[in-house]
Amino acid sequence: MKSRYLIILLAALLFTTCGKTDVPDVGDGIEAKPTGTLNVVFKISHPWIPVNRIVRAELHIATTGTEIYKGNYIQSANVSNNQELYVFYLEPGTYYYEAVISCLCEGDSCSGGGFPGNKWGTKHVMDKFAITENKVTQVVPTFQ
Amino acid sequence: MTKILFAALTLLLICSGCETDIDVIHEADPTPIVYCILNQDSTTQYLRLSRSYLTDQGNIPIGEPDSVLFSRATKVAIEEMIGGEVTNRMFFTPFDVVKDSGFFPVREHWVYRAKFKVKPDTDYRLVIYMDEYDKIVYSTCYSVGNFDILNPLYPEVRAIHMLPDHNLNFLWTKSNNAAVYQIGFLMHYLEIGEDQAVEKKILIPLSYIFYLESTDNRFSYSINSVKFYQYLAKSLVADPLVLRKFLSLDALIISGGQELGYYINMQENDQIFSMADYSNIQSGVGVFSSKVIRKIDGFSLTEQSIDTLAYGKLTNNLNFVDRTGTRNR
Numbered sequence: 001m002k003s004r005y006l007i008i009l010l011a012a013l014l015f016t017t018c019g020k021t022d023v024p025d026v027g028d029g030i031e032a033k034p035t036g037t038l039n040v041v042f043k044i045s046h047p048w049i050p051v052n053r054i055v056r057a058e059l060h061i062a063t064t065g066t067e068i069y070k071g072n073y074i075q076s077a078n079v080s081n082n083q084e085l086y087v088f089y090l091e092p093g094t095y096y097y098e099a100v101i102s103c104l105c106e107g108d109s110c111s112g113g114g115f116p117g118n119k120w121g122t123k124h125v126m127d128k129f130a131i132t133e134n135k136v137t138q139v140v141p142t143f144q
Numbered sequence: 145m146t147k148i149l150f151a152a153l154t155l156l157l158i159c160s161g162c163e164t165d166i167d168v169i170h171e172a173d174p175t176p177i178v179y180c181i182l183n184q185d186s187t188t189q190y191l192r193l194s195r196s197y198l199t200d201q202g203n204i205p206i207g208e209p210d211s212v213l214f215s216r217a218t219k220v221a222i223e224e225m226i227g228g229e230v231t232n233r234m235f236f237t238p239f240d241v242v243k244d245s246g247f248f249p250v251r252e253h254w255v256y257r258a259k260f261k262v263k264p265d266t267d268y269r270l271v272i273y274m275d276e277y278d279k280i281v282y283s284t285c286y287s288v289g290n291f292d293i294l295n296p297l298y299p300e301v302r303a304i305h306m307l308p309d310h311n312l313n314f315l316w317t318k319s320n321n322a323a324v325y326q327i328g329f330l331m332h333y334l335e336i337g338e339d340q341a342v343e344k345k346i347l348i349p350l351s352y353i354f355y356l357e358s359t360d361n362r363f364s365y366s367i368n369s370v371k372f373y374q375y376l377a378k379s380l381v382a383d384p385l386v387l388r389k390f391l392s393l394d395a396l397i398i399s400g401g402q403e404l405g406y407y408i409n410m411q412e413n414d415q416i417f418s419m420a421d422y423s424n425i426q427s428g429v430g431v432f433s434s435k436v437i438r439k440i441d442g443f444s445l446t447e448q449s450i451d452t453l454a455y456g457k458l459t460n461n462l463n464f465v466d467r468t469g470t471r472n473r
Contacts, residue, residue, distance in 0.1 A: 055297075055298050055301065055302075057298070057301040057302055058301075058303070071467070072447075073446070073448060075309050075310065076305040076307075076309075076310065076446045077305065077310045078296065078302075078304060078305045078310055078311070078312045078313065079302065080294075080297070080313065081294075081295070081297070082294060082295055082315055083313075086310075088309075100301075102298070102300075102301040120300045120301055122301060
């Protein structure tokens with residue numbers, strides 16, 4: 001009789017304490033999609049302005065050129081002067097990137113170097129690129 | 145007869161001679177509790193001095209003062225030391241802080257303050273002389289060195305992208321003698337009510353970073369963008385009648401001295417109500433240390449980040465306007 005009670009008690013413990021642990025549904029509805037890699041080698045170079053007086057200002061990815069003009073980017077990077085390579089993971093397809101640099105020179109040196117306005121004037125470059133599944137695409141923005 | 149007398153004497157000794165009660169409320173001087181973090185970016189320094197007192201089952205023993213304050217006769221000074229010599233001595237004066245609304249066990253709340261600028265990489269000694277108890281409390285600290293933020297910079301042309309696809313990476317130079325750094329943001333925003341628009345700001349502190357043993361000259365830390373939105377969701381009150389507009393973001397890094405680093409490290413890792421708090425106050429408890437704040441003002445957010453603030457899962461009910469200045473969802 002005693003052993004029967006013991007078995008019932010053990011079974012009750014098993015069924016009540018080892019239930020499914022609640023897991024937050026943070027990943028609900030998210031499925032891993034195939035991606036390719038974009039490497040943007042964001043070098044600073046300029047024919048007339050010293051490179052230490054130019055800073056990286058923006059780097060964006062959009063699905064079309066029109067979306068670039070509208071500012072509807074799908075990804076953006078936090079650019080800095082201490083980083084040259086920026087990596088994006090994108091689904092296969094064609095995209096556009098936009099890279100922006102800005103001039104730090106005082107006086108009229110920036111406008112003399114082709115930057116609109118003076119200090120903080122910016123130059124933009126935009127181009128199309130393709131992403132292939134599990135492949136790396138590399139782009140190097142070149143500013144005139 | 146002798147036996148009866150002997151037994152009676154033994155009984156008397158047992159019943160009357162062995163008192164084992166221990167008085168747990170021992171009369172002693174109160175312990176000074178001192179907190180002073182020298183702010184190297186300010187010309188006004190503050191010090192909090194309070195005292196411990198004993199209670200007997202929640203009641204204050206008769207004749208004991210119930211105040212957490214020492215008398216005004218207490219002298220508080222900080223000495224600047226160069227080459228082991230006192231080169232400058234600054235005295236603190238108490239003032240009564242205007243408290244926020246709420247319940248406080250004491251009416252008065254003194255904080256000591258003094259006007260002086262703290263030099264970087266310098267020895268400072270704290271001396272508190274208590275006339276009442278003929279007691280001197282000491283502490284020393286070596287102020288942290290200056291440092292610079294290397295990233296993010298140039299808010300004139302850069303917007304911060306606050307999304308997990310490319311988390312912002314903070315980069316800064318080493319601050320001498322610093323053991324802890326804290327990264328954060330000061331967000332400026334507009335609250336637009338029915339009658340008026342008020343400019344407000346909110347401090348968003350992110351993780352502590354400990355570098356107690358580091359010899360590197362540069363540090364970097366990639367922030368978790370989600371925590372930015374989580375903190376806003378937790379701290380701002382959702383009010384359907386109030387519309388909010390993001391204005392700008394200041395990026396800041398605070399470096400704290402070794403004493404502050406040890407103290408925060410113990411607070412972070414220890415169990416709650418731990419009795420083993422770090423202290424560098426002699427003849428008292430508390431912390432005497434220093435800090436430096438570096439701030440780059442005026443960043444904007446990228447369009448996607450502004451839209452995430454407006455319609456993201458975490459901050460949707462805070463009523464921030466999107467990149468177009470409206471709300472349409």
